Amino acid sequence: MDLTYSAEDEAFRAELRAWLEREVPAHGPPPPPGDWTARRAYDTAWQRKLHDAGFAGVAWPKDFGGRGLPVTQQLVYLEEYARADAPYISVNFVGMMHAGPTLIAEGTDEQRAYHLPRILRGESIWCQGFSEPSAGSDLASLRTSAVRHGDEYVVNGQKIWSTRAHVADFCELLVRTDPDAPKHRGITWLILDMHQPGVEVRPMRTIDGESHFCEVFLTDARVPVSNRVGEENDGWRVTNVTLRFERGTAFAQHIINLRSQVRQLVALARDLGAWDDLALQAQVGRLDAHVSGLWRMTQRGITEAEATGMPSPSGSAVKLRFSELTQELSELAVRVLGRLAVGGAGEGAEAAKTYLWSLQYTIAAGTSQIQRNLIAERILGMPRSA
Ligand SMILES: Cc1cc2nc3c(=O)[nH]c(=O)nc-3n(C[C@H](O)[C@H](O)[C@H](O)COP(=O)(O)OP(=O)(O)OC[C@H]3O[C@@H](n4cnc5c(N)ncnc54)[C@H](O)[C@@H]3O)c2cc1C
Numbered sequence: 001m002d003l004t005y006s007a008e009d010e011a012f013r014a015e016l017r018a019w020l021e022r023e024v025p026a027h028g029p030p031p032p033p034g035d036w037t038a039r040r041a042y043d044t045a046w047q048r049k050l051h052d053a054g055f056a057g058v059a060w061p062k063d064f065g066g067r068g069l070p071v072t073q074q075l076v077y078l079e080e081y082a083r084a085d086a087p088y089i090s091v092n093f094v095g096m097m098h099a100g101p102t103l104i105a106e107g108t109d110e111q112r113a114y115h116l117p118r119i120l121r122g123e124s125i126w127c128q129g130f131s132e133p134s135a136g137s138d139l140a141s142l143r144t145s146a147v148r149h150g151d152e153y154v155v156n157g158q159k160i161w162s163t164r165a166h167v168a169d170f171c172e173l174l175v176r177t178d179p180d181a182p183k184h185r186g187i188t189w190l191i192l193d194m195h196q197p198g199v200e201v202r203p204m205r206t207i208d209g210e211s212h213f214c215e216v217f218l219t220d221a222r223v224p225v226s227n228r229v230g231e232e233n234d235g236w237r238v239t240n241v242t243l244r245f246e247r248g249t250a251f252a253q254h255i256i257n258l259r260s261q262v263r264q265l266v267a268l269a270r271d272l273g274a275w276d277d278l279a280l281q282a283q284v285g286r287l288d289a290h291v292s293g294l295w296r297m298t299q300r301g302i303t304e305a306e307a308t309g310m311p312s313p314s315g316s317a318v319k320l321r322f323s324e325l326t327q328e329l330s331e332l333a334v335r336v337l338g339r340l341a342v343g344g345a346g347e348g349a350e351a352a353k354t355y356l357w358s359l360q361y362t363i364a365a366g367t368s369q370i371q372r373n374l375i376a377e378r379i380l381g382m383p384r385s386a
Pocket of ligand 1: 127128129130131132133134135136137138160161162163213360361363364365366367368369370373
């Protein structure tokens, strides 16, 4: 990969930097945690600004409303976005990072024409309805059923851990359409309209005191057959497309943000007079080197995705290392803070919250054990476990 920045790349950087320097402060701080209505309004308004300025979907093809930037400018975009500390993608994550890309790869012309512009403009929010109480790592054992009646599927079952489903308009929904087929062959990928009778969303409370996730109960919910993505019973293949985007390139912004997390850690240690500790300096140095290495892996993943139209299975290695590194960094911050991280306010409370939140990274989007299995089977070509 040649990641040398050209004069055009630097011109794009200047254009974006000037826009972010003006617009980020003007957009103001995010609303307080827990106010999800305000959060949705804040995030979608920012998405609209990005869209109107030509900065939404910079990696999406031009034919589908994106900017179709070359890979070097996609990287410049990530660098400048992090530098400006621009608003987190948040409620737009599923739509922008994997539902939209799945529709680009697998959707019908009608599905693309309806949904992609709405996602790019921040007019519709998506969630993911894959996991069930007895189907997480073993996702293909899902039991939510869809039975066809004429031009509709009638859906019954329960989903769990659906992030931000309480503010979502549409859901990437996996259902079982053939209960008699081998488990991977009886699944279908549907677009569920969340605003209809038979869809009940119950937010769940997590260890950090927030409600990021929901249970979704489906009782005779209706999905038009025209909302099916891919063929009936071919949903496992479509699911793997979604998961490649989710694990492959969706975390790139988070990864570049780790650089500022390292800088904040050093600043914190200095403030507390702990930076003279040579062992601490060595630990931070090691983590900083890992962050640089991970960013290189990310650049490679984005380059591969650009060349082939889809992230490769190597995304599992990036996802695995990102999850672990995030936890190591936030754990070190809590150790530097010591007892200030317990029951304190300000910096201490923030670091404790970041640490608690970091625990989810080795579970979400496929656990670390599952990523290791995928690396063994799909990258190293080792035999399947069972
Ligand atoms: C922050 C967060 C956000 C999420 N958002 C969503 C969402 O929006 N939509 C959605 O559908 N889901 C979502 N999930 C669910 C997530 O995909 C599942 O939690 C995850 O796939 C693990 O499934 P599980 O919780 O059922 O654990 P289990 O599958 O029960 O796993 C339990 C343990 O067993 C291990 N294990 C299981 N099978 C194997 C194996 N074959 N080899 C080795 N070890 C194994 C696992 O690694 C884990 O340590 C989210 C989860 C989190 C934490």
